[in-house]
Every structure is written in structure tokens, then in C-alpha cells.
Amino acid sequence: MxxxxxxxxxxxxxxxxxxxxxxxxxxxxxxxxxxxxxxxxxxxxxxxxxxxxxxxxxxxxxxxxxxxxxxxxxxxxxxxxxxxxxxxxxxxxxxxxxxxxxTPNLPHESVPVGKSAEDNLEVRRWIPEGLNIETKKEVLDHIQLGKNNKILDFDRGTKITGSGFPLYTGRGATLERALISFMLDFHIRNHGYTEVMTPFIVNKDSMRGTGQLPKMADDMYFIERDGLYLIPTAEVPITNIYRNETLEEETLPVKFVGYSPCFRREAGSYGRDSKGFLRVHQFNKVEMVKFVKPENSYDELESLVANAEAILKALNVPYRILLLCTGDLSFSAAKCYDIETWSPAEHKWLEASSCSNFESFQARRANIKYKAGGKKGEFVHTLNGSGLATSRLMVSLLENNQQPDGSIVIPEALRPYTGFDVIEPNRS
RNA sequence: GGAAAGGUGCCGGAGUGGUUGAACGGGCUCGCCUGGAAAGCGAGUGUACUGCGAAAGUGGUACCGAGGGUUCGAAUCCCUCCUUUUCCGCCA
Known part of the structure; x- marks a missing residue:
């Protein structure tokens, strides 16, 4: 607000x-x-x-x-x-x-003015040594890899629920779980975040607090009988931890990281990018949320992006960072960087993370303040960033690590979490 | 799901229709006292909206879980909802 x-x-x-x-x-x-x-x-x-x-x-x-x-x-x-x-x-x-x-939030002065995604600015990219993404290679896409290796079963997911609800099996399920644990631990140990495990269903006040309501109501799953919503991102419950509260200045910045499944109806985007993981109704995500003093919030945004990037470097996944232009900014954001990972099969970049500074927009809606000594309370600035969404990350991970024999090599950093270092066809 | 009892300021805790933004106690802040501290003494100590003011400040309104209602007047009475505790039922 x-x-x-x-x-x-x-x-x-x-x-x-x-x-x-x-x-x-x-x-x-x-x-x-x-x-x-x-x-x-x-x-x-x-x-x-x-x-x-x-x-x-x-x-x-x-x-x-x-x-x-x-x-x-x-x-x-x-x-x-x-x-x-x-x-x-x-x-x-x-x-x-x-x-x-x-009324949406105002863009920060450092945000380039632009109409649409085409006006976003690539600020940097990181490609693992020896990898060339320019030349198109003959590779299997994540759906084929998932099938061949018996780790992803989109058809049965559709049977169980409907399209866009993926089923992971065998080493695929283990890999997904490993990714989540790895990312959480990474942020807790290396970046100073405190882990939280929140409710995945929230009330209207929480949705209004972070800005999903009233405008994005159609994009969310709603439980009519109880008046509750399935969360589209852990940003909602985590930011609302401090709704209607005043924090002591010396406790700032508060940095939380939490895993949650994310539920999105994706109304109006049927048929677009609908294949496999590219656009799903349920996916897993590790989310970072910060409550900071206004004067620090733009430095905190840079470090937030760096925290997400560190994960991709550790996993050896090629990515680029986009600074979103004014026209592509989300409702609540004042400034936002997207992180996109490379899909060799699609031969394009896929959004795997969004790191935003909301300034006092959410804090004002959710009434989150901080107080220095005896002075009058002021609104905090809130930020959040995916660190990261597993679905799109999984696409890049599988496709970039596939071997000529059809197997998939697990990145070194993940192996302590998976307990295996390769996924092969013909084994479950 | 059923029954009962609660929800008051930073905390504890009074208050059952009329100067109650709220007794009393604690905490905290400032001052006095002290070589310093403790004790003691004195003063202060919420938020939001809104008017005036350059500002300090100051006038008004609202707020005793939330929202309605009764009344000239509500923290106090009535209704609905939320929530906490205890008991019963069910259950991972």
C-alpha cells in the first residue's frame, strides 16, 4: 500500500x-x-x-x-x-x-523504464567453465529424461489430480527432497538465515498483507468453506509472521528461510509453456524473506540475489540475472531481479527465482514496524527471493547433467543429500 | 464436534452503565540523592486518524480480542465471529 x-x-x-x-x-x-x-x-x-x-x-x-x-x-x-x-x-x-x-507499488528510481519483459536488462550471467550454450546440442528434454529414468511421471500426476501436478518417483523424489534440504542448509549455514516451517494455508488478512489480495484472487486456490487460501509462495506466511507487530531496532535485519509447496491456478495461461515442469500448479520452493531497516534495503536486495546465485554456482547450473523493467515488475515490488537458469533442450532461459524489494509496501499493508529506543515506530522494508524454485531448477539440472548413455550425473554438492551420484535408466 | 471459563496498556492485575486512556503493583525513561551504585523520592511512559503550526507542540475523535446492536451515555448489557485454557469425543 x-x-x-x-x-x-x-x-x-x-x-x-x-x-x-x-x-x-x-x-x-x-x-x-x-x-x-x-x-x-x-x-x-x-x-x-x-x-x-x-x-x-x-x-x-x-x-x-x-x-x-x-x-x-x-x-x-x-x-x-x-x-x-x-x-x-x-x-x-x-x-x-x-x-x-x-494500487501497485511504485518502481524504484534505479529501475529501467520499459513496457514488457523485452525491456528487462541482463546484468550478468554465469556459465560453468567449458560449457557453451550458444551452439544447439541434441539433448533430451526433462520430460523424456524423467520418463527414461523413471523419476518423473507427469501422466500419473495428471491422473491423481489434474495437469500441472507432478509426481516424482524413486530417485526423482529423492533428488527433489535432497535439493530442498541442500538449499535450506546452504542458506542457514552460509548466509545467516533462520529456518521456519509455516502453515501452507493462510487467511485473507495474510494474503492482503503481502499484496496477493485483492488483485490476484483468481490466481489462488481458495477453500470456500473455511475462507482460507493455499499459498502461492512461502513469502506469504513468512512475511506475515510479523503482521501487526513492532520489532526492536536491534533485532533487524531478520532473515528467514523456509520451504513450502506453492499452489498456483495460473488462470489465463493455459496452453502457454504447459509442458512438463515449465508451468505447473504445484511446485516446491525454498524462500528467503528479510525484514530490514529502510536505509539498508537496497544493499539487502543485492545480497539476497547473491545468496540465490550461490546455490546455482554450487550446483554448477548456468544462469543469468535480469533487472526487471518498470512494466514487468510485479504488483508489490519496487525493484526486482529475476534469475533464469539455462535449459539446453528448450534452448532458452527459465525463470527460477525472483528477488524483490517491496520497500514499505507490504509493511504498510501488514502493519509491520520497527522501533528505535523511545522513538516513534516506522515501517520496515520487506524483501524476498526464491532460493530457489525446484521445478525449473530441476529442468536445468537434469538437462545439463545428462550423459550420452542417458544417465544423469548428480552435482558433487548434492551427493551427501541424495546418497547416490548418478541416476540411470533401467533402475528404480 | 460437544461443554465450561477466559481475552483489559510493555507485564501482572482492578474495574459490571456516567470526568476510566483506564485504579493498584511491576517494568522502562528522565530528574533528585550518591564518590559511584543500590535503596529512597519526584515526574513521565500507547497507537491510529484528523484540525492548527515551519517545527517543538497543541485541539479533537477513535481504540479495553474483532465486528455489529441497545442507551442521552458502554471496558461494563445483548448478538455474531475469532482466539486461549480445561474437560469429553475423535484422531496422525
């Missing part, structure tokens, strides 16, 4: 930022409602003040034996006026609130 004071004081700046984010903003409408809202608040407060004053007098008058009946009548009328005013205010505030909740 944007600060209404900022919008009031710099409407031009806000509008430009939103336009760059491809948002059809309603700032003028919002400001008008804000004005009306404040008028009604002032009027209502005056009426209530009058009411309180008289209420205070009544017991005194009663004691003095004065007849208070005429006052009661007057007060009843005043009460009706107040009610009418409050009703009017409620309508205005609901609309005001709604527009504000649908």
Missing part, C-alpha cells in the same frame, strides 16, 4: 511511477475521495465532541436535580446525525480503501 500522504503531496510523481508500471491508476479519483473523507471525519468528530460534552454534563445535572429529559431528545437527534455522517463516511472509506489496495 502506498502512503496516502505521499500521494497527496506528490501526485505527479506517483502517477508517473504507476504509468511506467503499466497501471491504469485512479489517483485523481483517490484524491477526491480523500478530500471528501477528511471533510466527513472533521464534521463527525465535531458532532461527537458535542455529544461527549453533553454526556459529561448529564450526571452533574441529575445530581443537581435538573430535568434532563429535554436534553435526551436533543441528544437523540445528535446521535442520528452522527450515524448518518458515519454511514456516509463508511461508503467513502470503503471505496477509498479499495482503490488504495488495488
Amino acid at each position: 502506498l502512503d496516502i500522504k505521499l500521494i497527496r503531496e506528490n501526485p505527479g510523481l506517483v502517477k508517473t511511477g504507476l504509468t511506467n508500471k503499466n497501471d491504469n491508476h485512479r489517483i485523481d479519483e483517490l484524491l477526491e475521495l480523500d478530500k471528501k473523507r477528511r471533510e466527513l471525519i472533521t464534521l463527525g468528530d465535531e458532532l461527537k465532541n458535542q455529544k461527549n460534552k453533553v454526556s459529561e454534563e448529564i450526571p452533574k445535572l441529575k445530581k443537581a436535580g435538573t430535568d434532563t429529559q429535554p436534553l435526551f431528545e436533543e441528544m437523540r437527534q445528535l446521535g442520528e446525525k452522527i450515524k448518518k455522517n458515519d454511514d456516509e463516511l463508511r461508503v467513502i472509506e470503503e471505496e477509498f480503501e479499495k482503490i488504495l489496495l488495488f
Whole structure:
């Protein structure tokens, strides 16, 4: 949520930022409602003040034996006026609130202005020594590899649930579990994160806190009976750990890492990239979340990206880093780097991580503050990044490590976790 | 799922319709005292919105789990929901 004071004081700046984010903003409408809202608040407060004053007098008058009946009548009328005013205010505030909740975050000044993904900026790439991704090689894709090695069974996943719900079997399931454990341990031991294991189903307040609601409601699985949502990312429960709380300054930065399955309906994208792992409704992800002081948040974003990169280097997976342009930024983000891993079979880059700084956008929605000594509380800045999503990572991992004989070599770093160093066809 | 009892400020804990933003105690902050400290004494100690002000500040409104209602007036009465504890049932 944007600060209404900022919008009031710099409407031009806000509008430009939103336009760059491809948002059809309603700032003028919002400001008008804000004005009306404040008028009604002032009027209502005056009426209530009058009411309180008289209420205070009544017991005194009663004691003095004065007849208070005429006052009661007057007060009843005043009460009706107040009610009418409050009703009017409620309508205005609901609309005001709604527009504000649908208004995305502003892009940071360091974000390149652009319309779409094509305007994203590649800031660096890392290719393992000896690997050449330019020349197209004849390789099997992850679906074929999964089948041949009996480690991925998309057909049966579809039977069990529906398309986009993968089934891992044998060494495939073990590899998936190993990846998750490896990544968690890596961040805990090398990057100073504290592990959390959260609920995977959350309430509306949590979804609103991180910005999924109200705008992205259609993209989420909703349990009608309980009014609860399946999480699309661990960002939601982890960030909401501190919803409605004030942290002590010296505890910052707080760095959490947690595993969760992620559930996404992917409404409106049927048929696009639908093959195998490229776009699924359920996948696994290790997520990093930070709560930091505002003045540090952009340094923290850089280190967040570096933390995710370290995993890929350790696994010897080729990747590149994109700085998203204003038009491709997500709703809540002020600045975001995507990490894409290389798929030789698709001969293209696949998004495996998104690392974002939300500044105070989520903190304001979720009411997360920090306090220094006796000073007034301020909103923290929140960040999060995948470190990483296993599905797309698995594609790169399998395809890049396949051998001419059809087997797949497990990267050195993962072997303590898998307990085997190769996956071969004809064994389960 | 059934039954009962609770949810008050940083913490403990009063308060069952009328100067209660909230007694009392603890904590914390500042001051006095001291060579220093403890003890003691004095003062202060929430958040949000909104008006005025350049600011310090100051006026108002709201907030005693959340949301409604009754009343001239609600922390106090009524309704709904959430949550905690205990007991019963069920169960990994």
C-alpha cells in the first residue's frame, strides 16, 4: 500500500511511477475521495465532541436535580446525525480503501523504464567453465529424461489430480527432497538465515498483507468453506509472521528461510509453456524473506540475489540475472531481479527465482514496524527471493547433467543429500 | 464436534452503565540523592486518524480480542465471529 500522504503531496510523481508500471491508476479519483473523507471525519468528530460534552454534563445535572429529559431528545437527534455522517463516511472509506489496495507499488528510481519483459536488462550471467550454450546440442528434454529414468511421471500426476501436478518417483523424489534440504542448509549455514516451517494455508488478512489480495484472487486456490487460501509462495506466511507487530531496532535485519509447496491456478495461461515442469500448479520452493531497516534495503536486495546465485554456482547450473523493467515488475515490488537458469533442450532461459524489494509496501499493508529506543515506530522494508524454485531448477539440472548413455550425473554438492551420484535408466 | 471459563496498556492485575486512556503493583525513561551504585523520592511512559503550526507542540475523535446492536451515555448489557485454557469425543 502506498502512503496516502505521499500521494497527496506528490501526485505527479506517483502517477508517473504507476504509468511506467503499466497501471491504469485512479489517483485523481483517490484524491477526491480523500478530500471528501477528511471533510466527513472533521464534521463527525465535531458532532461527537458535542455529544461527549453533553454526556459529561448529564450526571452533574441529575445530581443537581435538573430535568434532563429535554436534553435526551436533543441528544437523540445528535446521535442520528452522527450515524448518518458515519454511514456516509463508511461508503467513502470503503471505496477509498479499495482503490488504495488495488494500487501497485511504485518502481524504484534505479529501475529501467520499459513496457514488457523485452525491456528487462541482463546484468550478468554465469556459465560453468567449458560449457557453451550458444551452439544447439541434441539433448533430451526433462520430460523424456524423467520418463527414461523413471523419476518423473507427469501422466500419473495428471491422473491423481489434474495437469500441472507432478509426481516424482524413486530417485526423482529423492533428488527433489535432497535439493530442498541442500538449499535450506546452504542458506542457514552460509548466509545467516533462520529456518521456519509455516502453515501452507493462510487467511485473507495474510494474503492482503503481502499484496496477493485483492488483485490476484483468481490466481489462488481458495477453500470456500473455511475462507482460507493455499499459498502461492512461502513469502506469504513468512512475511506475515510479523503482521501487526513492532520489532526492536536491534533485532533487524531478520532473515528467514523456509520451504513450502506453492499452489498456483495460473488462470489465463493455459496452453502457454504447459509442458512438463515449465508451468505447473504445484511446485516446491525454498524462500528467503528479510525484514530490514529502510536505509539498508537496497544493499539487502543485492545480497539476497547473491545468496540465490550461490546455490546455482554450487550446483554448477548456468544462469543469468535480469533487472526487471518498470512494466514487468510485479504488483508489490519496487525493484526486482529475476534469475533464469539455462535449459539446453528448450534452448532458452527459465525463470527460477525472483528477488524483490517491496520497500514499505507490504509493511504498510501488514502493519509491520520497527522501533528505535523511545522513538516513534516506522515501517520496515520487506524483501524476498526464491532460493530457489525446484521445478525449473530441476529442468536445468537434469538437462545439463545428462550423459550420452542417458544417465544423469548428480552435482558433487548434492551427493551427501541424495546418497547416490548418478541416476540411470533401467533402475528404480 | 460437544461443554465450561477466559481475552483489559510493555507485564501482572482492578474495574459490571456516567470526568476510566483506564485504579493498584511491576517494568522502562528522565530528574533528585550518591564518590559511584543500590535503596529512597519526584515526574513521565500507547497507537491510529484528523484540525492548527515551519517545527517543538497543541485541539479533537477513535481504540479495553474483532465486528455489529441497545442507551442521552458502554471496558461494563445483548448478538455474531475469532482466539486461549480445561474437560469429553475423535484422531496422525
